[in-house]
Amino acid sequence: MEDKAQIQEAIKVQGEVVRKLKSEKASKEQIDEEVAKLLELKARLGGGDDGKHQFVLKTPKETLTGKYGEDSKLIYDLKDQGGELLSLRYDLTVPFARYLAMNKITNIKRYHIAKVYRRDNPAMTRGRYREFYQCDFDIAGQYDAMIPDAECLKIVHEILSELELGDFRIKVNDRRILDGMFAVCGVPDDKFRTICSTVDKLDKLPWQEVRKEMVDEKGLSEEAADQIGEYVSLHGGMDLAERLLQDPRMSQSKQACAGLSDIKLLFSYLQLFQVTDKVVFDLSLARGLDYYTGVIYEAVLTQAGVAPVALASNDAQNGSEESVSVGSVAGGGRYDGLVGMFDPKNRKVPCVGVSIGIERIFSIMEQRAEAAAEKVRTTEVQVLVASAQKNLLEERLRLVTELWNAGIKAEVMYKKNPKLLSQLQLCEEMGIPLVAILGEQELKDGVVKLRVVVSREEVDVPRSDLITEIKRRTSDV
Amino acid sequence: MEDKAQIQEAIKVQGEVVRKLKSEKASKEQIDEEVAKLLELKARLGGGDDGKHQFVLKTPKETLTGKYGEDSKLIYDLKDQGGELLSLRYDLTVPFARYLAMNKITNIKRYHIAKVYRRDNPAMTRGRYREFYQCDFDIAGQYDAMIPDAECLKIVHEILSELELGDFRIKVNDRRILDGMFAVCGVPDDKFRTICSTVDKLDKLPWQEVRKEMVDEKGLSEEAADQIGEYVSLHGGMDLAERLLQDPRMSQSKQACAGLSDIKLLFSYLQLFQVTDKVVFDLSLARGLDYYTGVIYEAVLTQAGVAPVALASNDAQNGSEESVSVGSVAGGGRYDGLVGMFDPKNRKVPCVGVSIGIERIFSIMEQRAEAAAEKVRTTEVQVLVASAQKNLLEERLRLVTELWNAGIKAEVMYKKNPKLLSQLQLCEEMGIPLVAILGEQELKDGVVKLRVVVSREEVDVPRSDLITEIKRRTSDV
Structure with a gap:
């Protein structure tokens, strides 16, 4: 040692x-x-x-x-303490990779919903915060090509379908296809990343502006830009991958061919997973982050009525601060080199993952509920224990204890002598479906008056049957 | 304007x-x-x-x-940005109070499980981290005395009972009783807080050492210290509160009497909630934080085998960095002034809350599972879709899609041609109860071989019945 x-x-x-x-x-x-x-x-x-x-x-x-490339300036630094530089996590992917390396984990499948921090200029109205949730799913391990990648897409498809967010598309591309494309189009090696981040703007800028940036700002030749322009207008499915494998220019790049073959394999698995209706191979998709090594993807909502929102900092694994996207709600890709960067012996653990834009999805769901004037229940309380007369606090507490001990979600008002009307109003406000009403007569008779809030129907239930009766009535609430 | x-x-x-x-x-x-x-x-x-x-x-x-009084030094500062001082939340209580004030919320009941940050010297082996979870429950609003306070204690009782952490006690006291006690014992007003934090050490130091600190370090008279010593040795129930209300010295303090009357009322509600078996009125309980105004409480595990752990920074709303407690797992109290501090017009919203020591509880549960050599299942996967021969990847993907689409938690190995043995081993390792095995014969016969991992029992199930059969077998898993 x-x-x-x-x-x-x-x-x-x-x-x-x-x-x-x-x-x-x-x-x-x-x-x-x-x-x-x-x-x-x-x-x-x-x-x-x-x-x-x-x-x-x-x-x-x-x-x-x-x-994070250019986004590194958004990392929240913490003060130097005892000679260490500290900062808050910027996303969930890099910490996940570090965790695998430090704990020598070579295969794992996990999801993680947690907060990340970006030293951005907050713009609340556009959904851009300094502190916000990400929701990631990743599969790490040495497996046969494209099987975990396809599962990630299946999961995105399942989530977006079940949440009923409207129609969506999942765009798919591959870092190797992009790099190969740049190479055969004559982009100099040291300009790959910067040209890539210009391509990334195609979802919000027309081609002419993107081309202008390539040529005027980044010094690319017009010929190279035009060749790129031809490719990035292409989208399709397995057939497009097949066609590009035969493309005289593209087929010169080994990298591009490897990516295209994997796209073909990916689509064959996606067919078995029954999700090809929503997945598009799109050569204009270029996610900004440095750590992707293979397949990349991004899901967008396509239905009218989804307002354009600057997702930039909140969007999935997308770190490009400038990107504005119409309804982008998930993204991810393969990052086979990241874990190795944290391992002193550079042992690699291949990973593929997806990040669900959970804050964006919540805000869409909220907007929909508001538009439909739906009342969103904020509690799961099944029954309010109420009293019809004064001086029954003790009896209410005794009954609510019985219900709690039986696992029923119950509440009482925290007042000694609340009016029956205000107890009933509370139920309407909070959407509590049942009221168990105690009065002197009920106590004498050994019953509880059970009231259904919506129908105002009331029925006397023997105290000994109350729990069963409430469970029966709320089993489908 | x-x-x-x-x-x-x-x-x-x-x-x-x-x-x-x-x-x-x-x-x-x-x-x-x-x-x-x-x-x-x-x-x-x-x-x-x-x-x-x-x-x-x-x-x-x-x-x-x-x-946070002396604990303020543990707050994680963020760099000054655009003239703002920024830092990370130290607990969940102060942000909750700020949220109520800023959004003008006058009553709410909510729980919150999230991370907090303390610029402490981390000591991982003692469960002391810089970043850790807290789990808080609070009731805010103007209600009749002690009803929400009693509900908080009922909830602590329910959580600790249901988690089966072993026997426990919930100590209860009141800030006003402490302050009144200090007053009648002759502690100068400006020494209340510092003497209070010395009393707080009674759970880990013997009285003689606490007395020494009061007299030698904090300059309290010996007489005052001895009077405090008499009181802080007392613990009981409603009877003790009753006795102290008659105590010639204690009854001189209006504050103490108000606190003692509320303790009596609290115990009457706790009786109705059926939790008095675990709750003790203990005059030595003195939680460190400045913001408590009324009842305070702390739950401790009392069973042998719970190792002493320095909970300090991780424990609930307890911010005293020095405190070492044997099995303290929850704490809280009433803080009626905190929301008003954030309101320009100082409008008060009375609050009472509890913080569950979730990290401490998890570590106890983990230790128990380890000691009992129990295998903790890390996934909820119900069935692995496996193959008995080569070249059946497509068939496996097709079947797992069927199961996923039916809401069954299913997995496949991400290999083209995994050995049957390694698929069965995976089930044993991960505790997956069922295997759906496909082979050429099964495909020909339109069946799937369903294997129960534990018993090794195998049965051929018609493909069309498979989902029902799996649901039937896993409904109680």
């Missing part, structure tokens, strides 16, 4: 190097390189601890560095 | 004042006073916006200032 103190000293020095580069706004590559060294040192330190390995490593800012 | 620009300028200046005081480490009182002025200014600005009121106000660091 190496000398711990020595490594700790080296970590300290290396930490300083990283901080210095950042304060000097050094290039991303240079920072990434030094961060990698820092991680390596930390891994060496952690390695001596064996069982405690996962507790020794921290999850500092370094984890997030070099994953 | 006032001139907006003028107010905005005043806010800017006042913000500077607050920041300057903080950087100079001015007294808490001084900072609180200036923060109050700042909030007042912001409210004036917000007030002109009416409907948009809740979107204009931010929830910056100022919200958290002056709520």
Whole structure:
């Protein structure tokens, strides 16, 4: 084992190097390189601890560095504490990859609904927050090609169908097809990423403007831009993948061919999963994040009435702060290299995942409920225990205890002597379907008056039958 | 309406004042006073916006200032951005109060499970994290005395009973009884809070050490300390409250009498709720937080085998960073003044709440499952779709689609040609109860071989009956 103190000293020095580069706004590559060294040192330190390995490593800012490209400026930093750079998670994908690497997990399938933080300028009316929920599903592990990828799309299809959000499309593409396309169209290697993020704007800008940005701002040749323009206008299914495999230009790229073959395989599985009606192979789909290595996809609502919303920071795994999308509600892709970046030996764990735009979906569902003037019940209370006369608080508390102990969702008003009318009004406001009313007569007779709020129907139920009767009446509420 | 620009300028200046005081480490009182002025200014600005009121106000660091006493140093600051001080929430109570004030909500009952952040020195082995879950339940509104308070205790009782964590006690006291006790024992007014936090240590230190701290460190007279010592050794039920109301010294304090009468009333409701077996009126209970105004309570596990754990930062609404408690799993109390602190007109909304120590409870449940060598199922998968021969991937995908579409929790292995043995092993590892096996013969016969993993029993089920059969067999799994 190496000398711990020595490594700790080296970590300290290396930490300083990283901080210095950042304060000097050094290039991303240079920072990434030094961060990698820092991680390596930390891994060496952690390695001596064996069982405690996962507790020794921290999850500092370094984890997030070099994953989000231009969006890195949106990461919420926390103050430096004891020589560590800290920040809040920017999405759920990078922390998931770090978790797999640190705990040496080589296969897992999990969902995760939690908050993420972005140091963005908030714009509440456009659904852009600094703190918001993401909802991710990922499959990690070394499996046969495209089976987990197809399952992710099946899940997106199932979620969007069951939530009844209206018609939708799931656009599919592949990072390798994009890179291959750029290569055969004559885009210089070092311009792939920046041209890719220009293509990504096609969902909100017309081709002419995208072309202008490529040529005027990014210095691409007009010829290359026009060749790209031909390809990105294409969309179809398995047939399009087949055709592009025969395309004289595209077929020159091995990368593109690998991507196209996988798209074909993917569609064959999607047919078995009965979801090809909604899935489109679309060469204009170019998700912004650096970590995708294979298939990428994005689901959009296509029905009229879905207002355009700037999803940018809230949308799924889409980190492009500028993108404005009409009804984009889910997205994701394959990221086979990310876990390896956190492993000192660079052991890879292939992953594919999807992020559901849960905040966007909630706001659509809310808008629909409002438009339909539906009353959304905010509680699941089945019965209110009420009294018809004064001085019956004790009796109400006794009865509500019986109901609670039987697992019935019940409430009482927190007043000693509430009026019967105000108790009934509370039920109407909160959508509580039943009222169990106690009065002196009922207590004498050993019954409870059970009232159905909607119909105002009332029936005396023997106290001993009350629980069964309430359960019977609420079993389908 | 006032001139907006003028107010905005005043806010800017006042913000500077607050920041300057903080950087100079001015007294808490001084900072609180200036923060109050700042909030007042912001409210004036917000007030002109009416409907948009809740979107204009931010929830910056100022919200958290002056709520946590000595624990304020644990608040995670975020970098200053655009002149705002920002930090992460320290608990769920203060944000809840702010939410009520900003949205002018005067009554609500809600639970909230979410993460909070504390800039503590993490000690993973002792369950002390910087980022951890809290689970809160609160009732806000102007109601008759002690009814919602009793319901909170009923809920704690129900949760701890249903989770089968072993025997437990819920200690109850009242801030007013503590304050009254300090007054009649001769504690100077300005020493109430500091003596209170010393009393709070009684659950882990013997009386002699607590007394020593009071006298030697905090300068309390020996006589006063000894009088406190008599009271804090007392515990009982309604009878004890009754006795103390007759106590010649205690009965001199109006505050204490109000608290004692409420404890009596509380116990009468707790009797109706059938929970007095576990609730103890304990004068040594003194929760650290500044915001409690009435009843306070804390639940502790009493069964042998519950290891002492430093709960400090993770425990419920208990913010005292030094406290070590044996099995404390819930706590809370009444805080009638907190919402008013966020309202420019200081309109009060009485609140009572409880915080369940969810991380602590999970770790106890995990330990128990480990000790009992129970296998905890990590998935709810009901059936694995498997194949007995090669080249049946398509058939497996077709069948799993049928099952998914029927709402059955099903999986396939993501391999083209997995061995039957490895498919069966996967079921054993993951606790999947059923396997639907496809082979060439089964496909020919229009059946599926359904295998029960535990008994190894196999039966051929006609394909058309499979869904019904699986549902029948898994309805009680």
